Amino acid sequence: MAESRENLQAPDKVTIAWLFHNVTIGGWILLGAIVAGAFAGGVTFGQTTFVTEMFGRDPSKRVIQGSQFATNEQSREIAVQIEALAKAHTARIEELNKAYLREEERAGDDGNIDSNRANHAATAKNIEEAIAEENRSFQEHVAALSVLNSPSAK
Numbered sequence: 001m002a003e004s005r006e007n008l009q010a011p012d013k014v015t016i017a018w019l020f021h022n023v024t025i026g027g028w029i030l031l032g033a034i035v036a037g038a039f040a041g042g043v044t045f046g047q048t049t050f051v052t053e054m055f056g057r058d059p060s061k062r063v064i065q066g067s068q069f070a071t072n073e074q075s076r077e078i079a080v081q082i083e084a085l086a087k088a089h090t091a092r093i094e095e096l097n098k099a100y101l102r103e104e105e106r107a108g109d110d111g112n113i114d115s116n117r118a119n120h121a122a123t124a125k126n127i128e129e130a131i132a133e134e135n136r137s138f139q140e141h142v143a144a145l146s147v148l149n150s151p152s153a154k
Helices: 016-022 025-046 049-054 066-107 114-149
Strands: none
Touching (some): 066 114
16 A cells, blocks of 8 residues: 555456455545446336337327226325415415514514513414424325325325
8 A cells, every 4th residue: 555556557357345444435435436427327217208118108099997987086086185285384484484483573572572582482373383283284284295195095
């Protein structure tokens, strides 16, 4: 290891032990990156239309039975409902967070008298509870819709 690159000679046999002791950390990282990149590229390429058609797995040519169609339609409707629910939830949480930050700021304002600070702090606490309730309600609604979309419900 103390030899310079000019004096370093390749061994008769390159073994894993020799590689371990003579390849730098950067070399190992580069090798790992190449392997990970090749894997990711293979996965991506395997999902292309060219490859799926070559192996006869074109999803657009698959025949869907009537009952499967109804199930797929129900799944789409549930997905639309969950998306609408998520948008409404996000908007409500944003409103509550803004209100909470306003109240926290007012509670910490040195210009407010102590009774106003206490009122703002109490309001912030109420908003905190409303946020928790909104999150709980959202999770319940999503869980209920997910049950409808589960294979056992179909």
